[in-house]
Amino acid sequence: MTARTLLDKLWDAHEILRRADGMSLLWVDRHLVHEGSHHGFAKLAARGLPLAAPELTFAVVDHYAPTKNRDAIADPAIARMIDTLRQNAAQHGVRLYDLFDPHQGIVHVVGPEQGITLPGLLINCGDSHTSTHGAFGALAFGIGATEVAHVLATQTIWQRKPKAMRITVDGSLPLGVTAKDIALAWISKLGTDGAQGHAVEYTGSAIRALSMEGRMTLCNLSIEGGARFGMIAPDDVTADYVQGRPLAPKGTDWDAARADWATLHSDRDARFDRELTLDAADIAPTVTWGTSPEQALPITATIPNPDDLDPAKAKAAAEALDYMGLRPGTPIEGTAVDQVFIGSCTNGRIEDLRAAAAVLRGRRAKVPGLISPGSAQIKAQAEAEGLDRVFTDAGLDWAAAGCSMCVGMNGDLVAEGKRCASSTNRNFRGRQGRGARTHLMSPAMVAAAAVTGCLTDLRKLSGGMG
Amino acid sequence: MAGWTTHQGQAVLLPLANIDTDQLIPARFMSTPRSAGYGDYLLYDLRRDAGGALRPDFPLNGTPQASVLVTRRGFGSGSSREAAVYALIDAGIRAVIAPSFGDIFASNAVNNGLLPARVDAQTHATIEGALQAGAADISVSLQDKSLRMGDLVLPFQLDDAWALKLQNGWDDIDLTQHHKTDIDGFARQRHQTAPWAWPAAMD
Numbered sequence: 152m153t154a155r156t157l158l159d160k161l162w163d164a165h166e167i168l169r170r171a172d173g174m175s176l177l178w179v180d181r182h183l184v185h186e187g188s189h190h191g192f193a194k195l196a197a198r199g200l201p202l203a204a205p206e207l208t209f210a211v212v213d214h215y216a217p218t219k220n221r222d223a224i225a226d227p228a229i230a231r232m233i234d235t236l237r238q239n240a241a242q243h244g245v246r247l248y249d250l251f252d253p254h255q256g257i258v259h260v261v262g263p264e265q266g267i268t269l270p271g272l273l274i275n276c277g278d279s280h281t282s283t284h285g286a287f288g289a290l291a292f293g294i295g296a297t298e299v300a301h302v303l304a305t306q307t308i309w310q311r312k313p314k315a316m317r318i319t320v321d322g323s324l325p326l327g328v329t330a331k332d333i334a335l336a337w338i339s340k341l342g343t344d345g346a347q348g349h350a351v352e353y354t355g356s357a358i359r360a361l362s363m364e365g366r367m368t369l370c371n372l373s374i375e376g377g378a379r380f381g382m383i384a385p386d387d388v389t390a391d392y393v394q395g396r397p398l399a400p401k402g403t404d405w406d407a408a409r410a411d412w413a414t415l416h417s418d419r420d421a422r423f424d425r426e427l428t429l430d431a432a433d434i435a436p437t438v439t440w441g442t443s444p445e446q447a448l449p450i451t452a453t454i455p456n457p458d459d460l461d462p463a464k465a466k467a468a469a470e471a472l473d474y475m476g477l478r479p480g481t482p483i484e485g486t487a488v489d490q491v492f493i494g495s496c497t498n499g500r501i502e503d504l505r506a507a508a509a510v511l512r513g514r515r516a517k518v519p520g521l522i523s524p525g526s527a528q529i530k531a532q533a534e535a536e537g538l539d540r541v542f543t544d545a546g547l548d549w550a551a552a553g554c555s556m557c558v559g560m561n562g563d564l565v566a567e568g569k570r571c572a573s574s575t576n577r578n579f580r581g582r583q584g585r586g587a588r589t590h591l592m593s594p595a596m597v598a599a600a601a602v603t604g605c606l607t608d609l610r611k612l613s614g615g616m617g
Numbered sequence: 618m619a620g621w622t623t624h625q626g627q628a629v630l631l632p633l634a635n636i637d638t639d640q641l642i643p644a645r646f647m648s649t650p651r652s653a654g655y656g657d658y659l660l661y662d663l664r665r666d667a668g669g670a671l672r673p674d675f676p677l678n679g680t681p682q683a684s685v686l687v688t689r690r691g692f693g694s695g696s697s698r699e700a701a702v703y704a705l706i707d708a709g710i711r712a713v714i715a716p717s718f719g720d721i722f723a724s725n726a727v728n729n730g731l732l733p734a735r736v737d738a739q740t741h742a743t744i745e746g747a748l749q750a751g752a753a754d755i756s757v758s759l760q761d762k763s764l765r766m767g768d769l770v771l772p773f774q775l776d777d778a779w780a781l782k783l784q785n786g787w788d789d790i791d792l793t794q795h796h797k798t799d800i801d802g803f804a805r806q807r808h809q810t811a812p813w814a815w816p817a818a819m820d
């Protein structure tokens with residue numbers, strides 16, 4: 152038998168049929184929906200169709216979830232979005248993680264946390280960062296509203312199989328360097344469309360050494376490099392994370408699952424359409440300077456001069472610098488920020504909060520900031536560990552779980568012209584609010600920026616990283 | 618969704634790279650029901666000044682009749698929000714021509730009758746050149762995947778399955794329902810061979 156990639160194995164396990172034109176009809180094991188899925192439900196209702204598999208569909212309130220004053224939602228448009236999801240979930244018999252549920256949180260955090268996400272599954276959600284779940288060795292990708300309606304109605308999805316790409320990161324990450332930095336490093340190298348049309352599998356000793364949290368951060372950001380799929384072969388770290396989760400397999404099912412998951416890796420001789428190799432030792436704490444995740448550099452670098460760049464990228468760089476209010480040729484480090492944000496499906500997990508707290512412990516923030524954990528469960532755990540006190544003692548706001556300032560749909564916005572050091576995933580123009588200036592970085596780097604009031608190489612903070 | 622094979626309209630140049638879906642429609646408009654129309658939200662913050670007035674120098678503002686958008690690489694990158702496509706459609710756009718598109722955007726576009734026409738660098742430069750003086754007539758053919766502007770005849774790339782879907786106005790749910798026996802059989806078999814793939818009963 153020919154050697155197969157992890158992508159081949161996952162694809163084969165879900166392919167119901169392949170049309171002559173190459174489009175595959177795939178079986179969907181889990182469908183995650185949120186308030187933004189209202190267009191999909193409306194399309195289903197317009198056809199009068201039932202939900203094909205309510206037991207495989209899970210609903211989460213996250214994009215519009217208020218992080219404060221949940222009892223009385225002030226904005227009627229936000230209240231309506233949440234109510235619509237409640238109605239749709241109730242009508243179709245879908246399990247809903249509602250605002251006051253102890254397991255509420257961001258869809259890509261709740262899925263893994265509840266054991267909804269497992270190795271070997273195909274997972275869809277009407278959200279591009281669905282690639283997060285690939286960290287478990289799942290085939291997970293974001294879809295649009297028409298496709299959401301299709302999955303609701305049929306529990307299947309049409310897809311053309313992407314090409315296989317492998318990113319190998321060997322060696323050990325230097326102190327202060329995280330999965331976020333690996334992602335920003337490869338995206339800045341290849342560009343935001345660098346992995347377009349490809350499913351990225353991450354391998355190498357540096358990847359194996361990552362926790363599940365780190366792996367999720369890395370797969371989450373795959374979409375920012377143009378890949379719809381990011382994946383990592385499951386191993387003991389994966390199984391240890393999954394075991395005992397509420398909806399994870401139990402008893403003989405668990406044993407059967409473990410046996411199946413053991414086959415989920417690329418065969419030794421499997422061929423990839425593209426390969427990229429990085430040395431972990433070369434990666435530094437990275438920050439973005441522009442309005443695209445590819446516009447990222449090590450914190451030790453200087454802000455580029457558009458004239459020195461590839462002519463194809465010079466104009467975009469000049470416009471980005473203008474929007475960001477930055478001067479070419481000056482060091483990135485030392486750029487004053489107005490506020491900080493820690494949260495999102497990229498970096499709102501317990502490990503992220505611990506890393507930020509390690510920097511903030513015993514220190515005061517010079518600028519205001521908001522910390523919104525990825526889920527209510529993470530919030531509770533952080534409070535049990537006393538992390539919330541570290542944050543509030545530093546002068547930062549500790550809020551409830553949701554997408555919050557990652558996208559600002561719930562009203563948590565960065566004001567026009569303000570500069571925010573953010574642990575999120577998109578520094579697009581206006582992403583955090585009209586005219587907002589976003590710098591992406593790891594949670595520990597956000598914490599360092601809070602302490603000094605400017606973009607800072609956390610390795611230089613006196614007393615180290617905690 | 619109605620199918621179409623050729624489109625005659627006006628092309629306008631928007632020479633910006635990486636116009637992501639957050640720019641195509643800012644998040645704050647996304648709680649609007651579709652029936653309200655999304656056309657006014659298209660590129661809202663780019664088209665308007667801080668006071669909300671349309672910028673006279675923004676390409677689209679001077680050509681409300683334009684139905685073909687010519688832009689640069691990475692169009693529609695970012696979030697999966699199909700509202701980005703609704704905003705284009707509701708503003709009268711039928712085709713977008715660019716060197717590359719965000720994957721999810723392109724698929725959303727085809728699901729709504731909007732053509733994401735990919736062109737190579739040389740073709741792109743030719744079209745940009747032809748539009749330097751302002752908007753111009755264009756004709757788009759899905760049949761032979763070509764663009765005509767004056768004497769120019771230029772090729773674009775599009776997945777064959779997508780070209781057929783646009784022409785026939787096919788709806789995937791209808792198509793898929795023809796495969797119901799296959800789907801049911803697959804689900805039964807998966808349930809037998811991988812029972813762990815169904816959510817466990819809660820304790």
Ligand code: SF4
Nearest residue numbers: 280495496554557558
């Ligand atoms: S946290 Fe941000 S990226 Fe993640 S699901 Fe929410 S809005 Fe999307």
